[in-house]
Each structure stands twice: as structure tokens, then as C-alpha cells.
Amino acid sequence: MHAIRRLIPNLFTAGNLVGGILAIILALKGRLDIAPYFILASAVFDFLDGFMARLLKVPSELGKQLDSLADMVTFGVAPGIIVWELFDLRVVGSLFEKYSTYVPELLDPNTGGFSLTTELKICGPGDAGYLTLTALFIPVFALFRLAKFNLDTRQTDSFIGVPTPAATLFFASIPFMLMYDPGLINADVSAIRWFIADPWFLAISSLVMSVLMVSEIPLFALKFKSFGWKGNEMRYSFLIISIILLVTFFVWALPIIILLYILLSLISNIFNKGKKFEEKAN
Secondary structure, eight states, X not given: OHHHHHHHHHHHHHHHHHHHHHHHHHHHTTOTTTHHHHHHHHHHHHHHHHHHHHHTTOOOHHHHHHHHHHHHIIIIIHHHHHHHHHTOHHHHHHHHHHTTTTXXXXXXXXXXXXXXXXXXXXXXXXXXXXGGGGGGHHHHHHHHHHHHHHHOTTOSSEEESOOHHHHHHHHHHHHHHHHSOOTTOOOOOHHHHHHHHSHXXXXXXXXXXXXXXXXXXXXXXXXXXXXXXXXXXXXXXXXHHHHHHHHHHGGGHHHHHHHHHHHHXXXXXXXXXXXXXXXXXX
């Protein structure tokens, strides 16, 4: 019976891995309309494997290593492939054309089809040049991030650097933003779509998020030792605001939530440093 209990968290880890593999396959086939859904499913499995291990009281070194190996595929290789494919005009073009009902501003008024004119600020590998290679920074830095996490004893109750799932959700949200309208907000978002599909935005985002993954910035973790408000103020505030953003902006809320997570962590760090300084002074 104990052996079965120990196996359950690892099955969720396996689900994480399978979702990452399917996301990679679909992205390489140009199905950026489907691949992010498997990233989201894997993120749920990634949360559940640790949750089940704690719930069943069966944490293990094997499970820790399996989790990192699965995360390398799902939250390292998969987002790199998705960003690489976003650099490809043909993939982005087919994505827009498939979902032209959501983004009618992308249609050529003369032909009714997707416009491939040079005025559109979207480039493929031929136009983006070496910028496309910045997508490789994501899996490389994720590799160091995951190895660092396994060895760093400081990251038991919090994170040092942006977690790989958070960085991956940021990039997985880009195809969603290109396909869907921002929830309850009725606004013209065509300019934002052009901006996030621009090679320079993709390149800079890849570099910045990669550096943040291996940075020394302390970030709070959504690990509840108790369910009371005291001691969990930041976690509950983050969850409440995130739910409000999701209801209001739909999938457009995902990158905002990731940036909010980083911002709240920085505010928490400043507050905690000030508190420690006051305690020493007293």
C-alpha cells in the first residue's frame, strides 16, 4: 500500500512530462493554437505532484529528480520551441488566418485573406535573422535554473529567481493573446498584437525572462503551511487579484499575473528588509 502511495505523485510528474512532449510536437507542427493548452495542463500536473507528495506524506529524492527532468522538457524545451515558432511568419500567419474571426484587422480587405505585406511588423527567420536564436536562451537558462533549485537549500519555502513554470506561462500566453479577445474589456488590441508578435519583443522577452530565472531575486512560493490570513497575506492577495484579472481579461491576464507575481515579491522583499532593520534597531 505504501508503494502505491509513493507512486501516485510520480504519476502526476509523468503527466507533466507527457503534456510537455505533446506541446513540443504540436508547436513544431505549427499548432500554436493547441500547444499552450498542454503547457497549462502540465502546470497543473506539476503543482499536483508536489501537493500529493505532501498530502500523502511520501516525499522522496527520486520524485524530486523526476520532477526536475519533467520540468526541463515542459518548462525548458517547450517554451523555447514555442517562441522559436513564433518567430516564423508562416506559423503566425496560419495562426491568425485560422482565427481570423478573432482578429479581423489582420485580413487583407482586397482578398479577404491574411495579409503578408511588409508593413505588418511580423517577421520570419529570414527577416528576424539571428534574433530567432534568442529562443534558445530559454531552455539553456532553465537547465541552470532547475539544477540550481535542486542544490539550493534556501529555496524550501520560497524561490530564488523566477520559477520555470512562471516563465513558461508568460510565453505560452502569447499565442492565446494573438487568438482571443481580452475578456470583458471591449477594446481594439490590434496594436498590442503587433507588438507582442514583433521579433524584437520576443527576443528581449526571452533574454529578460532567462536572466530572471537564474537571478538572486527572492520570490514568494504558493506553499501554505496554514490557511489563516496571518503569514499568508501576500499569497492570498496574489490569488485574489489573479482571479479578478482572469475574470476580467481572460487569457490576457496570464502575462499580467506573472509580472504581478514578480512585482509583489519585490515589494515583499523591501517590506521584510525594512521590518528586519526595525527589529535590529529596537
